[in-house]
């Protein structure tokens with residue numbers, strides 16, 4: 747091949763592409779359990795809005811496509827703020843029956859929080875849900 751001719755794919759780049767494609771396929775097909783896409787997550791929080799520094803109780807209700815309660819899920823919540831330098835909130839949900847799960851949260855700062863709800867259903871499928879919540883409270 748003459749020097750300087752266009753090379754559609756150089757060896758290293760090709761290898762990386764193949765590697766990336768393989769990783770994607772593993773993630774989609776066999777690496778991770780399937781997402782429970784038919785399960786909806788509804789939530790409430792008390793007080794609403796929650797107050798930073800004070801306990802708040804979040805309640806998640808899981809239902810399947812037929813609106814039946816989804817029982818036996820193991821759920822965790824991780825709370826993050828958009829700006830760096832803050833420790834995330836981590837909490838585990840307690841099942842209260844009929845597809846209702848409660849989580850006690852104590853927001854450490856007022857402002858916008860992203861709650862990432864993750865977990866597993868008894869059938870092995872994943873729950874992955876994001877909740878945006880705004881905490882009020884004193885400035886500072």
Ligand SMILES: [Cu+2]
Pocket residue numbers: 827829832855857
């Ligand atoms: Cu913050």
